[in-house]
Amino acid sequence: MNYKVVNKNNVKYIEFASEVWKLSSEQDVVDCISICMENDVYTIMFHSNVLSEDFFNLKTRIAGMALQKFINYHVKVAVIIENEEKLNDRFKEMIMESNKGNNFRTFKDTAEAESWISKL
Secondary structure (H helix, E strand, O other), X not given: OOEEEEEEOOEEEEEEOOOOOOEOOHHHXXXXXXXXXXXXXXXXXXXXXHEOHHHHOHXXXXXXXXXXXXXXXXXXXXXXXXXXXXOOHHHHHHHHHHOOOOOEEEEOOHHHHHHHHHOO
């Protein structure tokens, strides 16, 4: 699992950006939460290449389970999705709904995500 703790303008978050590791199971979500606890940082930034194809397929229930676990453990999540056209309609609906809250949001680039994170 490739991650780094980013400290930008006195705001910390954990960034996952890996070409090899993919978030694809409940254990992966638990591991991400454990990393937050170990570092005392409860904000995560995922790049879409870190999320498995199953994450984007709502039938697998991985995305829903992940969101619920992150909410339960008070972990805020920003996801960078540069090309939303590739996403299916059901996942886009979920994104629109989750973007209304302050727990899980999607952004087109890192700068937008960091702006949101800095206001948490």
